[in-house]
Amino acid sequence: MNKADFELAHKIAAVTGAGNGIGAGIAKGYAQAGAAVAVIDWDLAAAQRVADEICTDGGKACALRCDVSDHVMVEQVVREITDKFGPIDVLVNNAGIGMRAPAEEMTEEQWDKVLCVNLKSAYNFCTTVGKQMIARGRGGRIINMASITCMVGVETGNINYAASKGGIVAMSRCLAIEWAKYNILVNVIAPTHVRTPLINRLIEEHPEKGEYFLHNIPLGRLGEVDDVVGPAVFLASGAARFITGHTLLVDGGHTAW
Numbered sequence: 001m002n003k004a005d006f007e008l009a010h011k012i013a014a015v016t017g018a019g020n021g022i023g024a025g026i027a028k029g030y031a032q033a034g035a036a037v038a039v040i041d042w043d044l045a046a047a048q049r050v051a052d053e054i055c056t057d058g059g060k061a062c063a064l065r066c067d068v069s070d071h072v073m074v075e076q077v078v079r080e081i082t083d084k085f086g087p088i089d090v091l092v093n094n095a096g097i098g099m100r101a102p103a104e105e106m107t108e109e110q111w112d113k114v115l116c117v118n119l120k121s122a123y124n125f126c127t128t129v130g131k132q133m134i135a136r137g138r139g140g141r142i143i144n145m146a147s148i149t150c151m152v153g154v155e156t157g158n159i160n161y162a163a164s165k166g167g168i169v170a171m172s173r174c175l176a177i178e179w180a181k182y183n184i185l186v187n188v189i190a191p192t193h194v195r196t197p198l199i200n201r202l203i204e205e206h207p208e209k210g211e212y213f214l215h216n217i218p219l220g221r222l223g224e225v226d227d228v229v230g231p232a233v234f235l236a237s238g239a240a241r242f243i244t245g246h247t248l249l250v251d252g253g254h255t256a257w
């Protein structure tokens with residue numbers, strides 16, 4: 001084993017939805033592993049806080065505002081990152097939203113919005129950064145965030161979210177095959193419910209949902225952001241050089257039921 005295989009020294013990483021929760025954790029983890037990190041979010045203040053924290057800890061980061069569902073903004077932000085740090089080696093598509101409603105009450109707007117932010121944005125970023133990686137000819141890593149909803153059905157109100165995450169897995173598998181010849185490795189991380197501020201709020205408002213989440217996780221607890229960071233570093237690292245088209249379940253055994 002080569003220790004350097006687990007480091008990201010001299011790599012340029014871009015993480016979307018990195019102002020909060022899992023994305024913020026991954027951005028900080030990548031910086032600790034040695035990468036320069038573009039912290040992308042539509043909430044610039046949140047992205048700036050994460051970038052500042054990384055820089056205070058001696059890492060390299062910048063914050064960028066981008067609505068990931070807007071193709072023009074995505075192209076612009078990729079240009080900005082390239083100008084500042086250089087071409088992107090590692091892309092993490094993590095930005096996402098949920099708009100819950102029982103299926104029979106879900107509006108077309110709720111369906112379209114979630115599919116647009118969670119799936120189309122990943123397509124926007126994959127193709128924009130992928131083009132750059134292909135032209136450069138040095139391969140690359142793409143990690144798309146899904147969720148266990150790509151494998152199992154979950155509680156009421158999530159058909160739009162689950163469809164978007166199922167789409168992420170299907171798209172990533174095809175991209176992995178299409179871009180294998182360029183050594184661009186495309187993988188997915190599918191976490192179970194992770195204790196982000198959003199989930200914490202949901203559980204506070206609906207304690208029965210917390211019980212339900214726990215009941216489904218054999219390891220007996222919800223995920224923590226840090227549980228996802230190690231797998232994300234691994235998939236970006238040299239150690240994962242022969243893994244592509246894979247969906248890594250980070251779920252405490254949820255889908256093994």
Ligand code: ADP
Pocket residue numbers: 016017018019020021022023040041042043046066067068069094095096097117194196197198
């Ligand atoms: P999780 O950590 O579970 O992925 P969060 O809601 O904590 O969920 O984080 C998602 C991040 O994605 C937030 O920082 C949010 O601002 C960001 N985000 C959501 N939609 C967009 C968008 N259209 N463009 C850019 N960032 C977005």
